[in-house]
């Protein structure tokens with residue numbers, strides 16, 4: 001019983017810090033996108049593809065969250081991006097305070113776009129604002145088409161859904177129409193992009209969406 005007020009107060013403290021982060025991002029004209037998904041849906045792969053498409057024309061910083069290891073930040077550095085790794089050592093989501101700690105020493109005005117790869121988990125990250133301007137839920141065809149109806153909050157709080165690994169559709173019993181209906185039941189009108197990081201299909205549309213968000217943040 002007692003943990004409900006405690007959880008509420010942790011969340012409201014998180015919201016205060018997220019508001020401070022958002023203020024810093026706005027001041028710097030920096031576009032910030034928070035990427036949520038279950039483990040293995042292809043967030044880091046999509047960021048690698050994003051690097052290939054955008055790194056020569058946009059100044060991109062990634063903050064990558066994982067429970068353990070520096071592996072994803074290493075992958076993204078190899079792809080040509082600047083990347084900071086947060087290891088939560090057990091925590092199932094990034095918090096606004098973790099982001100605040102990382103950006104304290106960063107010149108935010110040196111970047112156009114900050115991409116945050118959250119911990120692979122469709123539950124907790126949905127409840128923690130980091131101060132981002134936009135939230136993206138990345139799903140993949142290997143997870144099954146019922147995830148939006150099982151984890152509606154992740155879809156309800158998203159501004160965009162990316163359905164990745166569409167190259168595998170011919171081999172999987174994945175009903176795209178059922179997936180899209182579930183996602184839009186969680187959030188009416190949610191835009192959905194289909195991508196494949198192996199064939200690069202749809203990555204151009206994802207990059208155009210990012211470009212639009214960067215322009216909106218500058219304005």
Ligand SMILES: Nc1nc2c(ncn2[C@@H]2O[C@H](COP(=O)(O)OP(=O)(O)O)[C@@H](O)[C@H]2O)c(=O)[nH]1
Pocket residue numbers: 037038039040041042043044045046120164165166167168195196197198199
């Ligand atoms: N077939 C296929 N595999 C993919 C695709 N995107 C990612 N993968 C694979 O899925 C696995 C997990 O990808 P990763 O980017 O590490 O996922 P993350 O945990 O969400 O960051 C890796 O083995 C990737 O090579 C895709 O579009 N198609």
Ligand SMILES: [Mg+2]
Pocket residue numbers: 043044045072117
């Ligand atoms: Mg990853």
